Amino acid sequence: MNPKMAAIQIEIQTGYASPWSGKFEQERVTIGRGPNADVRLHPTKDTACAREVHATIEQSPDSPSGWTLTAHHQSGVTVLGPGGRTLKRLGAGESHPIDIEVQFELGEGGPRLGASAVGQELPATEARPTGGRAPLPVGRVSGDVIRRANRAPKLIAAVVVLVLLVGGGLGYWIFAVRGQGQVIAQQTTEELERRTEELRAAIAADTELTEAQLATLRESVTELREQPSDRMAQVLVEASPSVWLTGVINPETGGFTAGGTAWTVSESQLATNAHVAEALETLTKMIEGAVPVALREGRREQMITLSSEMLIHPGYKRWTEILSRQLQGDAAGRLLQFRFIQPCDVAVLTPAEPATDLGAPLKIASGVDSRSLVGDAVGYVGFPSENIAGLPSQQRVSGRISNQTDFIFQPADL
Structure with missing residues (x-):
């Protein structure tokens, strides 16, 4: 047997005895509610589990990990897959080879446990509570250690990047900004005055453009606030x-x-x-x-x-x-x-x-510009006679243009 797989770690994930975890190196580990069970469930509350031995995990040379799960009670053991899905149901006396790790449930809706060969983290599951406390996240301690170990090189890398950025910025200032200052210092007074006038003219032009845009915006807001009938009433x-x-x-x-x-x-x-x-x-x-x-x-x-x-x-x-x-x-x-x-x-x-x-x-x-008429206010005044009872009378109707088509009702400019 591979010496790395000589031990098995078992964790109670749900039920009244959770959270609990233990490591075993003996050849046979018993699971049940009895006082002599190696992995003991709650003696009076985890009733889906057998009072004595419900299941065992034993060393086996035929298993990939060297360990095999065996059911010993008539209510059986359910082997679970990712997301808690059922992979296999073991009746009394039936076994399942453990391939590095396994998740299983005792009886019908009983406690869920996980087992993993030493050196392997137990798989995370979507545990279904059975009334006990929330399960302990599998591999929590080892995960914290790994995160702390990974944090150090990241911190060092961040410090190095910061030093490079500061150094690069300082170099840019020395060579670029100071160099630019020397060039500006060499310019004549007339050149500076000319550029100043150009800047003032550009600012004035931008101001006029902004005022025109604001006027258009105010007109658009007014149009949106008014109903088509408000705008067309006097025209009609x-x-x-x-x-x-x-x-x-x-x-x-x-x-x-x-x-x-x-x-x-x-x-x-x-x-x-x-x-x-x-x-x-x-x-x-x-x-x-x-x-x-x-x-x-x-x-x-x-x-x-x-x-x-x-x-x-x-x-x-x-x-x-x-x-x-x-x-x-x-x-x-x-x-x-x-x-x-x-x-x-x-x-x-x-x-x-x-x-x-x-x-x-x-x-x-x-x-x-007929291409931009859709959405504009439009009015009609006339004497429609289609489907009108009695003599036609003058109608004044206002609305907005909703579409533009050609003579065969295809999208086109009016």
Whole structure:
């Protein structure tokens, strides 16, 4: 047998007799609750363990460490693996060779013990308390000794590094700082004055830039505090007199059929969608005697007559034909017509009387970076007719731009 393995160290890790540890050099070590047991559990409280001999650890030439664990009680011994997992259950008379070290439990949920050949630390386990005191960490004394032994060279290394850093810093100061001071001392007075002026100019420029940044920041904070409706309310109110509800009216009956929204784009023209202008043309032809009209803010008392000559963007009809033939397959394999946002959906209307007051023209935005519009406040004023009960009425809606897509709903700049 290897002489280094001639002794076994056993530790009671859980149970009422824990913590306890002992080293044995005899050929056979008994474990139990009896007074003659070499490793004695609590005689009255560790009842999962046999009163006399529950297990033994004996020298064995066939074991890798020279020691074997044997169960002697009918409740058996459970050999444990990492994390307290069960590796093997030993019935009475069954043995398990100890490979350097072993963790085991006596009976069902009884005390846990560890055994290790001399020179090897007992393995750490996740001990499950059985009502006794907390187990003593395995190898605690030897671990402290090792940590103290390892601390000395680290301390020496730290002192050496500190000395090198101090020495290096001192050398840098002697050669670099003093050398730089000599160079500066050789500069002329004019050169120093020139650099001073450059520094003052740079500081002044930085100050102006900082003030501009602060102004932008204040504006951004104000915008975040305000709701979109707060910012757009006055804009929409001012725009309302230049927003019109178009449609056709029957002079004989006074009946009115709405067409859509238009707005003053110049002193003599209203802008609208091409599909609205087409609807007005269709209604005028379908209804005998119908006349195209526009109502300022949707008010009958502010109605004007429109010319039947409507200027529709030349590309609108062509795009309508192309996009109306587009189909999309759904999950069921069916081909369905896909509705796109039609390009060129723009038209211009003119009043029948050239001298008609159309109100202040609304400004068309220009010079706007469309890539940065997402999140900006936006407002709408008009006469939506989709899913509206009764006659269309002027709506003023405000919010924020949430997305930008192209005509086929792909991410793009507006």
